[in-house]
Amino acid sequence: MTTSVGSSRRPSDTAVPAPRRWWALAAVAVAQLMIGLDLTVMNIALPSVQRSLELSDPARQWVVTIFALGYGGPLLLGGRLSDLLGRRRALLFGLTGFALASALGGAATGPAMLLTSRALQGVFGALLTPSVLATLAASFPVSGSGEGSAERGRAFGIYGTVMGSSSGLGVVLGGLLTDHLDWRWCMYVNLPIAGLAAAGVLYAVRPAPRAGGVRLDVTGALLATTGLMALVFGFARAETDGWGAAVTLGALALGLLTLAAFVLAQARAARPLLPLRVVLDRRRGGSYLAVFGVASGIFAALFFLTFYLQNVLGYPPVRAGLAYLPLTAGLMAGGRLVSPLMARVPVRLLLCPGLLTVAAGLALLGALRTDSGYRPGVLLVFLLVGLGSGWLLVTANSTATLGAGADTAVAGAMVMTSQQIGASLGTALLSTVAATAAAGHLRARPGEPAEAAVHGFGVAGLSASAFLCLAAVVVFLVIGGGARRGPERPDGAQAG
Structure with missing residues (x-):
């Protein structure tokens, strides 16, 4: 792995910070909040959606899955389209498309119309997110002397808090809207949010010239999108x-083979979709691995805790959503604590504590029982997972885009790609672990299904905790002692 990016930067990216940069931060944070909310806002609404549109059980799950497919697959393509269109234009296209897709879903008269709208939401979200990160990186540059590091740390701290807390807020919002209005407002709510973000973009994000010499790598785009989806x-x-089903094995085999072909194609392409220098940089590579690891654990944990709160403790949807607020508090605290350290501390000494803090929270799932209640068990899990996630996500997003130059959008897209793949793998794998452990417990103690389910959650939590501890070791070794975080140089590399 290399320790510098070596890509050129446009002059506009190395100039003084944007005059309306804090307004720009507010605008793009609202845009990303909207996407994050939609990853979870429909979860609690699913029973109401199923009754309203007469969805079958398999179709019900697709309301969530098809959004993840539409979002996770084209993220790398969205990063390169951001360069081709220009950040400001890509933000406005993404926001407009996401709003229209949301309106379509809110007005859905049947399953096909709703699923189409959810897929389109994902696709426009995949265009929006890389532009958000590229706008942040350009609005808060760091000079060769390190000037601007503190502001950049604060900006990414705010953004990381918003991004990390959006899933928990989505659960709360979904419960409130479904209980007090109608499930359709889980879609319609995006219209005012998108309008507010678009107004902010028009006011605060200055137009930037398109990246010179950028061409769309069609082969790479097709391979990456197909493989990730x-x-x-x-x-x-x-x-x-x-895991043994033919459809599962076939899809995974296709994905792995296609992504292997993608890597080979990128190594030979004159203008690749994802230049390999982006992922071979030690700091970025370690950041992507850290995000992959933490996403694989926390999304599964949140999935388990939702069932624990509602099915074991008997919480109604709104109360279950409000129970997630300590997660948001932990995320805010983690982002705030790590922001001033990013300019002074080597990145591996920031990422690894984040992973280990989340691992500690997941390990506490093993102590939950049917009579544990909310305090202190669930509350402490939420606080630790939130604290570690906020700490890690702020560090990873800033590191991935620092000094990336013309690769900034696609470098940022890789963060969310890592998160999506990690979340999908973790939820599937840990659900299998939980189900297997629960079945074994039920055979030993028939007639205690709730206790068996909680036992399964605990075993899955301990497994996830062990995986994150291993991930911390791997990230520490991958980044290495020579890849210290340093001030950004005008040539797009990093000092130190």
């Missing part, structure tokens, strides 16, 4: 059909 689909089918 096949992996996400395979993991989703593993959760419902099992």
Whole structure:
């Protein structure tokens, strides 16, 4: 692995910070919040959606899965389209498309119309997210002397808090809207949010010239999108059909083979979709691995805790959603604590504590029992998972885009790609672990299904905790002692 990016930067990216940069941060944070909300806002609404549109049980799950497919698959393509269109234009296209897709879903008269709208939401979200990160990186540059590091740390701290807390807020919002209005407002709510974000973009994000010499790598785009969508689909089918099902094995095999072909194509392409220098940089590579690891654990944990709160403790949807607020508090605290450290501390000494803090929270799932209640068990899990996630996501997003130059959008897209693949794998794999452990417990103690389910959650949590501890070791070794974080140089590399 290399320790510098070596890509050129446009002058506009190395100039003084944007005059309306804090307004730009607010606008793109609202845009990303909207996407994050939609990853979970429909989860609690699913029973109401199923009754309203007469969805079958398999179709019900696709309301969530098809959004993940549409979002996770084209992220790398969205990063390159951001360069081709220009950041500001890509933000406005993404926001407009996401709003229209949401309106279509809110007005859905049948399953096909709703699923189409959810897929389109994912696709426009995949265009929007890389532009968000590229706008942040350009609005808060760091000079060769390190000037601007503190502002950049604060900006990414705010963004990381918003991004990390959006899933928990989505659960809360979904419960409130479904209980007090109608499930359709889980879709319609995106219209005012998108309008507010678009107004902010028009006011605060200055137009930037298109990246010179950028061409769309059609072969790479097709291979990357197909491979990533096949992996996400395979993991989703593993959760419902099992790992040995033909559809699961076929999708995973297609995904792995296609992504292998993608890597080979990128090594030979004159203008690749994802230049290999982006992922071979030690800091970025370690950041992507850290995000993959933490996503594989926390999304499965949140899935388990939703069932624990509602099915074991008997919480109604709104109360279950509000129970997630300590997660948001932990995320905010983690982002705030790590922001001032990013300019001074080597990145591996920031990423690894984040992973280990989340691992500690997941390990506490093993102590839950049917009579544990909310305090201190669930509350402490939420706080630790939130604290570690906020700490890690702020560090990873800033590191991935620092000094990336013309590769900034696609470098940022890789963060979300890592998160999507990690979340899909973790949810499928840990669900299997939980189900297997629960079945074994039920055979030993028949007639205690709730206790068996909680036992399964605990075994899965301990497994996820062990995986994150291993991930921390791997990230520490991958980044190495020579890849210290340093000030950004005008040539796009990093000092130190």
